Amino acid sequence: MKLTPLADRVVLKMTEAEETTKGGIILTGSAKEKPSVAEVISVGPGGTVDGKTVTMTVKPGDKVVGGDILGTVQETEIVEHRIMVKPGVVGTVKAIAEGDYTVTEQIGSIETANGDELPVTLMQKWPVRRGRPFEKKLAPNVPLVTGQRVVDTLFPIAKGGVAAIPGPFGSGKTVTQHQLAKWAEADIVVYIGCGERGNEMTDVLNEFPELKDPKTGYSLMERTVLIANTSDMPVAAREASIYTGITIAEYFRDMGYSVALMADSTSRWAEALREMSGRLEEMPGEEGYPAYLGSRLAQFYERAGHVISLGKEGREGALSVIGAVSPPGGDISEPVSQATLRIVKVFWGLDSALAYKRHFPAINWLTSYSLYVDNMGKWFEENVNEHWMEDRQKLMTLLQEEAELDEIVKMVGMDALSAGDRLKMEAARSIREDFLHQNSFHEIDTYTPLDKQFRMMELVLAFYEESSEALKSGATIKNILNMEVREKIGRFKYTHPDT
Numbered sequence: 001m002k003l004t005p006l007a008d009r010v011v012l013k014m015t016e017a018e019e020t021t022k023g024g025i026i027l028t029g030s031a032k033e034k035p036s037v038a039e040v041i042s043v044g045p046g047g048t049v050d051g052k053t054v055t056m057t058v059k060p061g062d063k064v065v066g067g068d069i070l071g072t073v074q075e076t077e078i079v080e081h082r083i084m085v086k087p088g089v090v091g092t093v094k095a096i097a098e099g100d101y102t103v104t105e106q107i108g109s110i111e112t113a114n115g116d117e118l119p120v121t122l123m124q125k126w127p128v129r130r131g132r133p134f135e136k137k138l139a140p141n142v143p144l145v146t147g148q149r150v151v152d153t154l155f156p157i158a159k160g161g162v163a164a165i166p167g168p169f170g171s172g173k174t175v176t177q178h179q180l181a182k183w184a185e186a187d188i189v190v191y192i193g194c195g196e197r198g199n200e201m202t203d204v205l206n207e208f209p210e211l212k213d214p215k216t217g218y219s220l221m222e223r224t225v226l227i228a229n230t231s232d233m234p235v236a237a238r239e240a241s242i243y244t245g246i247t248i249a250e251y252f253r254d255m256g257y258s259v260a261l262m263a264d265s266t267s268r269w270a271e272a273l274r275e276m277s278g279r280l281e282e283m284p285g286e287e288g289y290p291a292y293l294g295s296r297l298a299q300f301y302e303r304a305g306h307v308i309s310l311g312k313e314g315r316e317g318a319l320s321v322i323g324a325v326s327p328p329g330g331d332i333s334e335p336v337s338q339a340t341l342r343i344v345k346v347f348w349g350l351d352s353a354l355a356y357k358r359h360f361p362a363i364n365w366l367t368s369y370s371l372y373v374d375n376m377g378k379w380f381e382e383n384v385n386e387h388w389m390e391d392r393q394k395l396m397t398l399l400q401e402e403a404e405l406d407e408i409v410k411m412v413g414m415d416a417l418s419a420g421d422r423l424k425m426e427a428a429r430s431i432r433e434d435f436l437h438q439n440s441f442h443e444i445d446t447y448t449p450l451d452k453q454f455r456m457m458e459l460v461l462a463f464y465e466e467s468s469e470a471l472k473s474g475a476t477i478k479n480i481l482n483m484e485v486r487e488k489i490g491r492f493k494y495t496h497p498d499t
Contacts, residue, residue: 015239028356039205066133067254067310076222079188082255086124087133087310090420124251128243131300132250134307135314139358141375144260144320147183147447148176149212150363150436153392153457155370157346159318160306164340167350168330172362174200176348177324179361179440182220183447186260186320188252190225192245195238195268197232214447225249231268238272246303249319253307256315261304265324266297270336286335294339301343345371352390359437365399384450391457397429398464402428415483419477426481427464434490435460445493452497 004278066087075081103123126132140158157163167173176194181189181204193201209221216222225248229241242263249259270293277290285291304321308314323344327337330352341347347369354362381389405421414422435456439445448456467480 019273060444067135068312069255077218078222082495084124084254084311093433106423116354117493126247126251128240128247131303132247132254133310134254134305134317135310138306138308138316139375140306140372142379143372143376144258144318145185145450146180147449148179148361149438149456150361150365151180151348152448152450153435153453154365154396154440155346155348155363155368156370156372156376157320157322157370158306158376159320160304161320161348161372162301162304162344163320163322163348164325164337165322165348165350166325166327166332166337166340166346167362168327168352171330171350171352171355173324173326173350174264174352174359175440176361176363177264177322178204178207179446180260180322181224181262181285182208184260184320185215185258187257188223188225188249188259189220190227190245190249190252190259190261191392192227192261192263193231194227194228194241194242194263194265195233195272196264198232200264201226201228201230203263204300235272235275238269239276242266242269242300246300246319246321253317253319254309254315256309256317258318260318261319261321262299263321263323265326266300266340267324268328270297289335294334294342297339298343301340326368358430360440361438365396366403380450385454387458388454391454391461395435395457398424398428398431419471422477423464423467423471423480425469427460430460430463430486430489434493438493442494444496448493449497457491459492463489 066085068085070083070085073083074080106119138160140161142159143152143156144159144161146152146157151157165173165176177191181191191204193204204226208224208226209219211220212218213220225245227241227245227248229238245263246261249261252259270289273293273296274284274289274407277284278288280289290296301321301323304319306316306318309317323340325332325337327334327341332338332341332349347367348361349364349367350362351364351367352362354360354364377389401424405417405425407414409425414425417425438448447455463485467475470480471477
């Protein structure tokens with residue numbers, strides 16, 4: 001019987017499993033190699049489905065495997081939705097319907113190798129607690145550029161990497177995540193508001209449509225998926241929201257996109273686990289959290305990665321996960337923070353003292369770290385500037401030396417320091433105020449490209465190095481600190497990168 005599919009439907013015929021080995025041994029049903037390749041019998045014409053134009057990319061006679069692209073739909077102005085063969089589903093089309101259908105209605109059925117009939121719809125269904133398969137995981141050696149100077153320069157995250165943002169109330173976790181969602185170099189952003197305040201999700205819904213993507217010029221909402229689960233919603237929904245978000249992110253990753261997922265906050269998710277565990281009368285662990293808290297967090301974060309997706313094309317996709325942690329009273333020794341820190345490789349520790357000083361982002365440069373730096377050093381030197389890692393190390397050294405000198409200043413005062421140490425203190429203050437401090441509400445300062453970040457580093461370090469030479473030549477520290485150029489250095493961050 002000749003089947004003529006409609007619109008974006010494709011008829012597949014499974015490749016028969018081999019009955020015998022090359023040596024002639026007859027194989028039992030369980031020993032047969034299950035085929036993962038199918039042949040395209042006929043293809044629908046495409047056209048308009050649910051108001052969107054569908055383009056078919058396969059033709060009769062093509063062999064397809066799980067993950068291959070059957071067609072495309074222009075989802076938004078900048079996102080092309082790729083219709084993929086569902087992983088592991090291969091068989092013969094037994095029935096196909098005619099007419100108009102939604103994405104949830106059954107349009108036919110497929111008979112698998114073991115005789116089961118699976119319903120066919122225009123969308124994929126996947127159990128959210130299980131990670132979607134991929135071909136191969138790649139090394140995390142390419143940075144996820146965020147435009148936030150303290151992140152990109154000092155504590156970068158890799159594409160496919162995982163990061164945690166722990167911090168007390170009011171230290172700027174949500175604002176930092178909003179910034180990363182707005183400006184991170186990702187094709188798709190998935191933002192999960194898990195058990196947070198309703199007004200925070202309202203802010204996202206109001207702000208994102210108004211903001212322009214610096215790469216495409218379209219609204220940020222065109223490439224953003226929002227999952228809203230506010231604090232007044234049931235705990236079961238809260239527990240499910242995290243899994244739902246990462247499964248959607250994996251789906252877009254399989255299409256070959258770079259996806260950034262913001263989980264705000266995993267502490268509220270852990271609290272939902274605790275409440276459900278209590279209702280199930282399970283044995284409680286530390287602070288009442290279930291004993292399996294650490295393994296559940298690991299299952300979630302391990303689904304991130306830079307991968308080669310299923311399919312013959314070998315598409316590269318990346319899923320980066322950034323989770324906020326809200327420890328009670330800012331104490332990161334509590335179970336959720338500790339279990340998270342055992343898994344993630346980037347720690348952006350927010351500091352309430354910096355937040356009270358109006359220093360944003362309030363990421364403490366002495367306690368934070370990134371274990372991806374060494375892997376990505378080569379990329380920065382090849383793609384930005386060969387002196388990038390050298391300058392970064394100089395910045396970190398000055399900030400650490402300032403912390404040591406600050407203890408002396410607290411005891412005996414600034415006047416007890418030598419001219420060289422006073423200059424170090426001033427150089428570190430310039431790094432803090434002119435480089436690390438960033439105004440998220442300023443149209444230019446909110447996002448800084450990598451080349452401008454490097455020029456800012458060079459500017460701050462050049463002043464320090466030239467001033468050190470001037471001190472050796474007999475200049476006074478007072479005259480050096482009163483130079484007009486210092487004000488120009490401070491204003492450079494508000495200069496457009498193209499000027």
